Amino acid sequence: MVISVAPRVESLASSGIQAIPKEYVRPEEELKNIGNVFDEEKKEEGPQVPTIDLKAINSEDPVVREKCREELKKAAAEWGVMHLVNHGIPDDLINRVKKAGQTFFSLPIEEKEKYANDQASGKIQGYGSKLANNASGQLEWEDYFFHLVYPEDKRDLSTWPKTPADYTEATSEYARLLRGLVTTILSVLSLGLGLEEDRLEKEAGGLEELLLQMKINYYPKCPQPELALGVEAHTDVSALTFLLHNMVPGLQLFYEGNWVTAKCVPNSIIMHIGDTIEILSNGKYKSILHRSLVNKEKVRVSWAVFCEPPKEKIILQPLPEVVSEAEPPLFPPRTFAQHIEHKLFRKTQELNANNNGAISK
Numbered sequence: 001m002v003i004s005v006a007p008r009v010e011s012l013a014s015s016g017i018q019a020i021p022k023e024y025v026r027p028e029e030e031l032k033n034i035g036n037v038f039d040e041e042k043k044e045e046g047p048q049v050p051t052i053d054l055k056a057i058n059s060e061d062p063v064v065r066e067k068c069r070e071e072l073k074k075a076a077a078e079w080g081v082m083h084l085v086n087h088g089i090p091d092d093l094i095n096r097v098k099k100a101g102q103t104f105f106s107l108p109i110e111e112k113e114k115y116a117n118d119q120a121s122g123k124i125q126g127y128g129s130k131l132a133n134n135a136s137g138q139l140e141w142e143d144y145f146f147h148l149v150y151p152e153d154k155r156d157l158s159t160w161p162k163t164p165a166d167y168t169e170a171t172s173e174y175a176r177l178l179r180g181l182v183t184t185i186l187s188v189l190s191l192g193l194g195l196e197e198d199r200l201e202k203e204a205g206g207l208e209e210l211l212l213q214m215k216i217n218y219y220p221k222c223p224q225p226e227l228a229l230g231v232e233a234h235t236d237v238s239a240l241t242f243l244l245h246n247m248v249p250g251l252q253l254f255y256e257g258n259w260v261t262a263k264c265v266p267n268s269i270i271m272h273i274g275d276t277i278e279i280l281s282n283g284k285y286k287s288i289l290h291r292s293l294v295n296k297e298k299v300r301v302s303w304a305v306f307c308e309p310p311k312e313k314i315i316l317q318p319l320p321e322v323v324s325e326a327e328p329p330l331f332p333p334r335t336f337a338q339h340i341e342h343k344l345f346r347k348t349q350e351l352n353a354n355n356n357g358a359i360s361k
């Protein structure tokens with residue numbers, strides 16, 4: 001019997017190799033713009049990811065409240081990504097979530113393997129590494145842990161880390177509070193489009209069907225960070241994504257034709273507008289292209305929570321109120337599953353085009 005095991009990047013990194021295997025080396029056109037992430041983070045010139053202070057989002061004072069809401073809508077329309085501060089989730093809870101994830105990843109690989117996912121058999125929750133999903137065999141410099149965290153009745157707690165003991169409680173409480181923040185953000189974005197305040201929330205699945213999935217990304221130190229990516233360039237398919245990290249830089253956003261490195265803002269949560277909201281708003285809110293760099297000196301860990309509509313139950317398309325003759329729908333109707341499928345298809349086509357190009361040169 002042949003057992004195929006996904007390679008763990010952590011084991012590669014700790015094996016002492018000086019050169020990374022060729023599957024991790026990015027194609028030529030990407031290598032031109034991968035720099036040293038610590039130098040990139042220090043750059044002060046040029047556009048910076050906006051920081052949005054949510055303290056006044058529900059203020060009694062309408063002037064103060066509207067100013068805060070305007071800033072959030074503007075950031076969603078111009079960037080589609082922002083650092084949220086004063087988001088209402090206690091720092092000590094966030095520290096517990098990070099500590100729990102870091103403690104789990106500090107376990108020996110054999111221990112973590114007990115939680116391994118099995119993508120071939122459809123068991124997607126658990127510990128894993130990306131499998132090459134195309135002919136180029138391209139891989140990313142990260143391992144991860146993935147599981148559904150909300151709604152609580154849809155969780156499978158048997159797949160969650162049992163070490164450390166606080167993992168389940170801290171992560172569950174974080175998911176509950178984040179779910180409340182999702183409603184707040186979606187209501188502001190709805191009002192910003194001239195819709196009823198609960199409209200985007202309903203269109204994305206509501207309390208019952210909107211799924212919160214956590215992915216802890218573990219990026220080991222990389223001996224040749226200038227040749228690799230932790231996560232390749234993509235836009236999130238989610239409605240919204242919330243991201244915590246261990247204050248090691250890595251996230252880059254493709255803004256106005258350049259890669260901008262996100263600064264590490266203390267006590268913030270990075271929030272992305274995903275494709276789902278971009279589609280529903282007919283492009284008025286943006287889903288920005290982004291990627292992760294790795295480095296030689298420090299392990300980077302990030303905690304992403306993807307808030308996603310159900311795969312089949314909802315047809316995603318620009319809402320009738322936001323389209324007009326002057327602004328026709330930019331996206332065809334698709335289920336969330338069809339949207340994901342379409343992106344994969346397009347990516348494969350691009351790869352094939354690039355490969356053919358290389359052969360014919």
Ligand SMILES: [Fe+2]
Nearest residue numbers: 234235236290
């Ligand atoms: Fe992403």
